[in-house]
Amino acid sequence: MARLERPGGVELHWEERGEGPLVVLAPWWSGHPGVYEGLLSDLARDHRVVRWDARGTGESTRAGPYEMETDCSDLEAILEAAGGGAVVIGTADGANRGVHVAASREDLVAAVVALGTAPFARTHFEGSEGMIASDTVVDAFLKMVERDYRGALRSLLAATNTQMSEAQLRERVGFQVSYCPPEPAAARVRAWAQDDPTVAARETGERLWILAAPDVAGPWLPPVTERRRLTEALVPQAHIEEVEPETGPITQPGIAAAVIRRISAPLRLESSR
Numbered sequence: 001m002a003r004l005e006r007p008g009g010v011e012l013h014w015e016e017r018g019e020g021p022l023v024v025l026a027p028w029w030s031g032h033p034g035v036y037e038g039l040l041s042d043l044a045r046d047h048r049v050v051r052w053d054a055r056g057t058g059e060s061t062r063a064g065p066y067e068m069e070t071d072c073s074d075l076e077a078i079l080e081a082a083g084g085g086a087v088v089i090g091t092a093d094g095a096n097r098g099v100h101v102a103a104s105r106e107d108l109v110a111a112v113v114a115l116g117t118a119p120f121a122r123t124h125f126e127g128s129e130g131m132i133a134s135d136t137v138v139d140a141f142l143k144m145v146e147r148d149y150r151g152a153l154r155s156l157l158a159a160t161n162t163q164m165s166e167a168q169l170r171e172r173v174g175f176q177v178s179y180c181p182p183e184p185a186a187a188r189v190r191a192w193a194q195d196d197p198t199v200a201a202r203e204t205g206e207r208l209w210i211l212a213a214p215d216v217a218g219p220w221l222p223p224v225t226e227r228r229r230l231t232e233a234l235v236p237q238a239h240i241e242e243v244e245p246e247t248g249p250i251t252q253p254g255i256a257a258a259v260i261r262r263i264s265a266p267l268r269l270e271s272s273r
Contacts, residue, residue, distance in 0.1 A: 004081050006055070006074060013059035014052035014078055018044035021267040022086040023260065026075055026094035027054040029188035030153060032179040035172075036089075038253035043260060050082050056184030066187035068093070068195050072100045079108040087264050091115040093192035096200075102207060103200035111207045111263050115249050115256065116216040118208070118231045118238060121196035125230075128222035138193055145189050149182040160218040163251075201235045208238040209263055211256055213248050 004012040023043050025033055033040070033051040040049050053060040054071060064070075075097050079086055088109055090098040095114035102109035125133040132138065144152040153173045157164065164172070201208055210231060214224045221227060224242065231240055241259050249256035 002081075004052075004077060006077060008063070010055050010061040010063055012052055012055065012061075012074060012078065014050060014081070016048055016050045016082065018047050018049050020047040021264040022082055022084075023047045023049050023264065024075075024079060024082060024086045024088050025049070025051045026088055026090035026098050027052065027057065027071075028090065028092040028094035029192060030176050030180045030185045031091070031094075032058075032176050034175070034179075035250060036253070039089075039249045039256050042253050042257040046261070047264065048082075050078070050086075052078050053179075054184070054188075057180040062181070064184065064187065066184040066191070068096065068100070068191045071188070071191075072097050076101050076105060076108065079105070084108040085110050085267060087111045087113060087260060087267070089113045089115065089260070090119075093188055093195070095119040096192065096195050096197040099197050099200040099204045099208060103203040106207075109204075109207065110267055111209060112204055113209045113211060113256075113260060113263065115211050117212060117221055117227050118210045118235055119197040119201050120230060120234065121198055122193060123196070124198070124234065125222060128226055130217075130222040130226075131220045133222075142186070142190055142193065145186045146182070149185060150177060153177065156220075160216075160220065162218065198234055201238070204235075205237040206239065208235060209241060209259070210238055211241050211243065211249065211259055213243045216248065 002014055004014060006012060043049050056062055056064060056066055084107055086109060088098040096119045098112040099119050102112050122132055150173055153176055154169055157169055157172055212224055231238060243255055
């Protein structure tokens, strides 16, 4: 475990395990990194795996600002401290940060693996079936995060994880609330809703990989066929890896780990030369 000092007296908690090509998990707005423990443990068998707590969460300093630019700067600093040349794994706003840094610091980011869908702006979903396209729905969710954080998390998790029982939902909500309090969560959801990572995603080019499943994010996103069309139009050089329903990086982490091993294989060859 280590601490990384940042401007303003903020310290970021980060830890690493394993040996091999570098893999870094980028935090997302409310997610405890333990949610991806199965994937990280699998990868740690033959990779050097780094996970860190974004400012305001976990064991990092509980102080902002909680904005996209600052979080991207923190990710960049973590990658520099870890040695660079990393495969960055991200979901939701974590994927946005991954491509923002990848576009400007190719030396630090060998690849970005977006779990779920490509990093897009909300405007690109206008006219689609997904709830994310509705300003009314998104505004209502933002207000709910600010006023009833537990309720917002439960609502989101129930919609996107229909396999969870009531007991599992309560456990996950408690797990995430203990890790990420309401203030940074609300600020990061709002920053994510306002962010447009499309140019950065396009500039990341063939270093961007999307691990997509038909049931990802439930009703929040449009069908996988619409997401594929958007991806091919907006980030044509990106790689799309589609998996079967209910075989995502949480429920079946070995599938995501296998994809990441294919992506990192050239890095292993380079380091052995």
